[in-house]
Amino acid sequence: MRNGGENRGRLLLVILIVSSLFLITLDLRGVNVLDGLRSGTHTALSPFQRAGNLVLTPVKNFVNDITHLGRTRNQIEDLRKQNQKLREQLISRKNQDGEIKQLKSILDLAGTARFKIVSAKVISQGSSLAFTRTITIDAGSGNGIKKNMTVISGNGLVGVVKEVFANSAIVMLATDPTFKVGVRIAGSQQIGILAGLGSSSANLQLLDNQTTIKVGDILLARGSLNAQPFVPGVPVGRVTSVSNAAGAVTQSATVKYFANFGTLGVVSVVVKAPKADPRDALAPVKPVPTPVPTVTVFVTPTPSPSASSN
Amino acid sequence: MLLRRFGITSTIFLLFFIGQEAFVNQLSFPAGGFSIFLILTLLWAALSTPEVAAAVGFGAGILLDLSPSTNGPLGHWTLILVLLSYAISFFSYGDENMRGNPLSLILMVTLAEVIVLVSYLVTGFLLGITATSFAQTLTTIIGSAAWTMVVTPLLLPAVAWLHDLAFDSRMRI
Numbered sequence: 001m002r003n004g005g006e007n008r009g010r011l012l013l014v015i016l017i018v019s020s021l022f023l024i025t026l027d028l029r030g031v032n033v034l035d036g037l038r039s040g041t042h043t044a045l046s047p048f049q050r051a052g053n054l055v056l057t058p059v060k061n062f063v064n065d066i067t068h069l070g071r072t073r074n075q076i077e078d079l080r081k082q083n084q085k086l087r088e089q090l091i092s093r094k095n096q097d098g099e100i101k102q103l104k105s106i107l108d109l110a111g112t113a114r115f116k117i118v119s120a121k122v123i124s125q126g127s128s129l130a131f132t133r134t135i136t137i138d139a140g141s142g143n144g145i146k147k148n149m150t151v152i153s154g155n156g157l158v159g160v161v162k163e164v165f166a167n168s169a170i171v172m173l174a175t176d177p178t179f180k181v182g183v184r185i186a187g188s189q190q191i192g193i194l195a196g197l198g199s200s201s202a203n204l205q206l207l208d209n210q211t212t213i214k215v216g217d218i219l220l221a222r223g224s225l226n227a228q229p230f231v232p233g234v235p236v237g238r239v240t241s242v243s244n245a246a247g248a249v250t251q252s253a254t255v256k257y258f259a260n261f262g263t264l265g266v267v268s269v270v271v272k273a274p275k276a277d278p279r280d281a282l283a284p285v286k287p288v289p290t291p292v293p294t295v296t297v298f299v300t301p302t303p304s305p306s307a308s309s310n
Numbered sequence: 311m312l313l314r315r316f317g318i319t320s321t322i323f324l325l326f327f328i329g330q331e332a333f334v335n336q337l338s339f340p341a342g343g344f345s346i347f348l349i350l351t352l353l354w355a356a357l358s359t360p361e362v363a364a365a366v367g368f369g370a371g372i373l374l375d376l377s378p379s380t381n382g383p384l385g386h387w388t389l390i391l392v393l394l395s396y397a398i399s400f401f402s403y404g405d406e407n408m409r410g411n412p413l414s415l416i417l418m419v420t421l422a423e424v425i426v427l428v429s430y431l432v433t434g435f436l437l438g439i440t441a442t443s444f445a446q447t448l449t450t451i452i453g454s455a456a457w458t459m460v461v462t463p464l465l466l467p468a469v470a471w472l473h474d475l476a477f478d479s480r481m482r483i
Binding site for chain 2: 008009012013016017019020021022023024025026027028034037038041042045048049051052053055056059060124125126131132134136163165168170176177178197198262
């Protein structure tokens, strides 16, 4: 009896393993039914993700405020001086204001480049247990979004559309370690390849060993054929350090992305790029140091009081 | 009876799956975070017979494969969870020292989580999924293990109670 039970268990295990292998084979062969299943699950989960986002946004904002307490101390001090009622209103509208600000900066960027964009809210961040850096947005094929379209924020490149569903899409962030983008240096037009490192920084590898790169150089997306996956001219990041290893074939550098991936609330997908390359038009202006005013004081010696009294 | 058990188990797993996708994934935890769904699966397997554990691993794997945040092909998580769930149950079922001791269960689930992630990574590499940097992988695995060790004691009483509810058993944990 016991042997019979054990045999049944082993048979079940074998059947389940074979079923799993069968599913893997079907998926790798590109069977459409499985894509439909994934798409259906994603569509079914979207409302829950939206609800979760709605519920957790105050919590996330609170945690974000706590972690950035040092940086925002001055701002908090200024706010304390304001009227209590106004401050409460500001806190309640903080989330909406942030999104509007992000959206405005995106529209400014897209307007300058004449990109046709579709804006979307970030409804979920991908699980990092899958070893990828992704976000889910609340716009999909119904909004004209297709796979391999460029995704931007007001500061610059965010990533590329990886999967598209009816009402949502998954975006691979530029921080993903498998992410690579062809870039050129604004001004000098030298080209290279930027690779994500899993953090807010990336590694730049120049293609020409004769070129030089310096800290502060601005990188723009070089653009792909038919503007997919990358539209040309999108600001990507700024060089923060240059590696001059002896014997290296080409120069490499560390680059900090312009986009702040920790606070992505609204992003835009470039659905149509202009025919003309915007070149360096989208490059952010380098900060110019404020000149220190020189004050010249002219002193005219006055006659001493004793002399005047006399 | 079988239908009742299947119904309760399916509902519990579905709710945890939605909870994972709608809430836990929304929060950015340091060092990779954790998966309450994976912890539930491994705990459930540890408390069940090997046959039930394999079947539960299969169902949970299918759900994880259908998750929007999954990178691999359909069946990838399924294969790993069928094997790992069966293995956990095989080693723990019948051993009351293991199943009756919360500390043993927590350590076993943590170890199983690490094995699951490493297996996912290795099989993913064999299936042609691009691997990430070694440092990031190591951080995620170690971070996930630490988070699992913290979260599992919080989930254990609820999972044990739900398991009792589904299987009409009286576990003493």
